[in-house]
Amino acid sequence: MGEPTREYEPPPPPRPPGDGFDRDRIARRMAILGAVAIGLVAILVLRLWSLQVLDVQRYRAQAVSNGLRSISVPAPRGQILDAQGKVLVGSRPANAVAIDPTRFPDLLVACGRDVAGPPDLRDDDLRALRISAAVTAANALGPERRRARIAVIDRQLSGGTEVRAWAGCTDDHPQLAELARDAGITVASMEDAIHEAASKAPFDSIVIAEDVNRAVLFFLKERAALYPGLRIVEGAARDYRTVRGADGVRRPMAPHLWGELAEVSSAQMTDQVTYRDAEPGDVVGQRGVERAFDRYLRGTNGSLERRVNAFGDPVGPIVRSEAAKPGDNVRLTIDIGVQAAAESALRDAIAYARATGHPAAEAGAIVAIDPRTGAIRAMASYPGFDPAQLAGPDGQDYWRRLAADSKGSPLLDRALAGLYPAGSTWKPVTAIAAVAARQAQPNAILQCSPYVEVDGQRYRNFESDVDEPMDLVRALTTSCDTYFYELGQRLYGATPRNGGFEPQPLWARRLGMGEPTGIDIGGDTPGRVPDAAYKRRRFGDDRIQNRWTSGDAILQSIGQGDVEVTPLQIARLYALLANGGSLVTPYIGASVVGQDGTVRETFEAAPGERVPIDPYVLAAIRRGLEGAVQDPDGTAYAAFAGFPIPVAGKTGTAEKKGKRDFAWFAGYAPASNPELVVVCVIEQGGFGGETAAPAVRQVMARAFGVDEATIAQIQQAQEAGVYDGPALGRDPAREAQRTD
Amino acid sequence: MVSREILRRVDWLLVAAIGLLLVIGEQAVRSVTQSDFLGDPGYFVRRHIIYIALGLALAAVAVLVDPRVYRRVFWFVYGGTIGLLIVVLGFSAVRGSQRWIPLPFFTLQPSEIGKVAMIVCVSVILADCVRRGIRGWGMVLRVVLVILPPFALVFIQPDLGTSIVYIAIALTLLVVAGLPGRIVAVLGGIGVGLVVVVLGILPSIGLPLLRPYQSERIVAFLDPEGGSPAAYQSQQAKIAIGSGGLTGRGEGVSQTAGSFLPEHHSDFVFAVVGEDRGFAGAAIALLLYLFCLWRIGRMVPRARTLEESFIAAGVFGMLLTQVAINVGMVLGIAPTTGIPLPFMTYGGSNTITNLVAMGLALAVGARALPRDALEPGWSGRRGVRRGDPSDAPPETA
DSSP, rough: OOOOOOOOOOOOOOOOOGGGGOOOHHHHHHHHHHHHHHHHHHHHHHHHHIIIIHHHHHHHHHHHHHHEEEEEEOOOOOOOOOOTTTTTEEEEEEEEEOGGGGHHHHHHHHHSSOOOTTTTTHHHHHHHHHHHHHHHHHSOOHHHHHHHHHHHHHOOOOOOOOOOOTTTTTTTOHHHHHHHHEEEEOOOHHHHHHHHTTTTTSSSEEESSOOOHHHHHHHHHTTGGEEEEEEEEEEEEEEEEEEEEETEEEESSSHHHHHOOOEEEHHTTTTTTTTTTTTTEEEOOHHHHHHTTHHHHOOOEEEEEEEOOTOEEEEEEEEEEEEEEEOEEEEESOOOHHHHHHHHHHHHHHHHHHHOOOTOOOEEEEEEEOOOOBBBEEEEEEEEEOHHHHHHHHHHHHHHHHHTTTTTOSSOHHHHHBBBOOGGGGHHHHHHHHHHTTTTTTTTEEEEEEEETTTTEEOOOTTTTTTTTEHHHHHHHOOOOOHHHHHHHHHHTOOOOTTTHHHHHHHHHHTTTOOOOTTTTTOOOOBOOOOOHHHHHOOOOSSSGGSSHHHHHHHHHHOOOOOOHHHHHHHHHHHHHHHEEEOOOOOOEEEEOOOOSOOEEEEEOOOEEEEOOOOHHHHHHHHHHHHHHHHTTSHHHHHHOOSSSSSEEEEEEOOOOOSSEEEEEEEEESSSSOOOOEEEETTTTIIIIIHHHHHHHHHHHHHTTTOOOHHHHHHHHHHTTOOOSSOOOOOOHHHHHHHH | OHHHHHHHHHHHHHHHHHHHHHHHHHHHHHHHHHSTTOTTHHHHHHHHHHHHHHHHHHHHHHHSSOHHHHHOOOOHHHHHHHHHHHHHHHHBBTTBBOOOEEEEEEEEEEEEEHHHHHHHHHHHHHHHHHHTTTTTTHHHHHHHHHHHHHHHHHHTTTTHHHHHHHHEEEEEEEHTOOHHHHHHHHHHHHHHHHIIIIIIHHHHTTTOOOOOHHHHHHHHOOTTTTTHHHHHHHHHHHHHHHHHHTTTOOOHHHHHHHTSSSTTTTTHHHHHHHHHHHHHHHHHHHHHHHHHHHHHHHHHOOOHHHHHHHHHHHHHHHHHHHHHHHHHTTTTOOOOOOOOOOTTSSHHHHHHHHHHHHHHHHHHHTTTOOOGGGGGTTTTTTOOOSSSSSSOOOOOO
8 A cells, every 4th residue: 555645645535426426327328338339349340250251252362363463574576687588677685774773762762653542543633642742752851851852843843744743853862863964864764764663663673774885884884883773784675787888887777667666555556457466565666667567576475473562563473474475587678788789879879969069969769679579679768867876765865856857857768758859750651641642652753842832831841952853762862851741732632621531640640650659668658640630629720820731731741840759659660661561569578487487478569550551652661761871862871881781761850949950860670671670869969860870870780790890891891892792882773773 | 656556556457458459550560561661671660669669658658647637737738739730731731631740750640639638628628517517508518619629620631530539539428427318319310410411412502511532432432342542442451351361361461461452551450450360360459449448448437536537438439439430441331531540550640649548548547446445336236345345445325
């Protein structure tokens, strides 16, 4: 027993009833509350029993399926090969700069799991949660750092449109800002990468910069001690073949053909032809060859099934695994040698044009196709870009820079989608249409005058001092414009008055102008063949001068007016002339080759579409094209002098308003039994025979294995008059025929 | 000397039960938060243990302080609580409500402190009423006047759960103080009527008193498969509990530890106990709460003074309400409200508040009359007297 003190007193004597402390009554009331408590706990225990004992099977099954997740293992992408099986686009090991998450636990919380919520959270709720999560994270810091963090969030909220709850989350680690700078990325993109990674698999390394180059890699490795938590992670990247030019510079080969890779979009997922069996998260080709053959290149993803938590972090061993099946290789019709020759010929031609008074020459394209099948041997467009840089760490910036260059448009594949006035390369179309519309005989002789005057308008010949009668062969050889003006005028006269089809645009379309070529990799543009309907659409038909006039027909007869063609369309036209009237479909994919080398699928050339062309006019056109190259009066004679293989072709010097002349050459070889059609256009490059024809010769030389020394030798022999080699230069028999 | 006597008379069985519940809670928080803070598996549980230690220390202080001082200071307690509840409205909202005052080491939640403050203040007011013979509606009016300001301040934070606890404390005390059963029934009717008005009539005439998330939770409760965020939470809780079975799945299994269940260490911590320890563990935890309630309840009639009696009853009401609503919510038989589970839920303010409340009850118990000092008839054992008569104070008529 303790003594009575201030703080503890023995229980006092019970109070008199007057103080109101009715212990009996309180005890009764307490008993009622006790019964309530027992009842409530009993209800809870019964509920517990029903959930845990009666329904355990159901809930356990749900819990198990909740925690198992199948993780996709990406399949290595197949290679893109040339016709001989050489690698054009391969895969190579790539080094990524990553950070070790365990070194920065606070960073992962700061940058990381945004907000935990059910997947169907509304956007504005998510935004509010992100802001509050950022504020909560900031509040957890000391006063000084909290102020700094809150300032960052304020900036984000007031300045930016995008709410990034994790903005500034690396501020506490200045060494990471240095790492980002040294790895060549922005702090914001590093924070985004950490944020992204933290919500997926935070136990792995967090990649902040993919595919860094070797210089950066060595720089970082040398200073590894300065960057605690730095990791270099190995992965795979596309390896684009480069080729060293005559100037010693390495350039990526055919950058326009491949197309970039990116994660498949939901819209693309619905395209079950192109993106067959694509799964969310798969990286697929977005354009070009990568897109057209994506279903072969992509391969089949493997899978791992493992126990994960709600964030997808692996928390247990692998339950089941299935290896990824690598994608197949795709072999193209492209020939590396011809492609390289086309690219260097294009650069040489532009350099030549700039050196010879055409300083505006800055762009161009070359297409080489097999006229028998439509197989594309080379396709080059200038200026180009570096697809590796586009896929690299600063690819977004690079892409923006390229897209902003509206003058050079380096992203535009001019061979497929460049739109040009056709110029004189169009003339065979006019001849075919005139004969088919019975407006001229294939052997019609017309006056090649200095100009033609129609409705008070003078249409001049390119050569102003010529004034002599010519047949079609001679008109093509010397590229007489007035001859074709006459044909155009007659074709205008043949237009049915009842509004039927005009023969010239109709035949142009039959010959593949104004419509997509159907190339397997897509991306080409239809171009334009103007006709009366076009003029009505464009200018309205309320004014008489807006109607289709003879002037329009005359301009169209030499591929001017509003005619727009792509180099590939011209290549298709000359393939038709070369193969005797069959309109081929150009294609670039030859076959699918498995990783073990077996051919899994071969893409057959689509059968060419026969176009009913009068055989006499076709023969005359071919002789005219041969003359243009082989006759000393021919417009491309100089360019091909000494070339040991007979070539036929047509120059073009096309006019475009506000620009200097565009140089064209379209030709095929060998002239008698054509195996290759080559088309070249140089924007603002001047005369076709001077600028474009030598480029075509360069490509043909490479394709037929002719070296420049041989050409020079033959040329000397010809000039000395001692050359009697096969099928060259002036053909005595034909010479005699013409003078007859 | 004095302290030793107090300590001798402390209800050590109650202390042991609370200790067991704290251990169960600590285990659950430990098992489930290991991967919540990357790189530091002990982040949450370390803090949890610090809060428990702090709470136990403050509870010990509460045991040693003579409850009679509360009579003299309750206006300060009341005023201070109201002050904090007003101050908290000035701080930025977290997850849509303004409940926390950020302090350097800790965010203070005044509405939790308010629970204990309300117990003390209402007890003092009611004791006055009883002494002055104020019964019936007069008593109700005084209690309503005391409880309304803090209730309103908490309700507008908004924190529906805590404001319900305030009401429950007041109601318990009114019942214990001898409010006639007729008035209790009327109050119950008013309560039901209010629920109907707030949930049914006001929204339909365009005056929604509840926040959208609050009505969403009620909708989710009525339609658990409906797919709303609140339904997701409660569905995951049920899966966690149900998958525990009779004896549990052990620690660190997928459902709660894998974060499928958000708030697994705070308001839904009971789901972790259910999953890890099964029906056996969860039922034992519930029976431990019932045991605590019994130990507190038996102090009420024996308390030295009316105030102390009511304080013990208030603690009883607070504990019962929180356990019933929290566990009911986790088991899917009560709507989702932010009421923590005493002794288990992770969090500084609520852990400390609940332990201090237990300290108050233990303080009352340690100063209560010995059981056999009571006149016969209080416990249903009329005429049964035990113990040494010399130890007991003289009986009164």
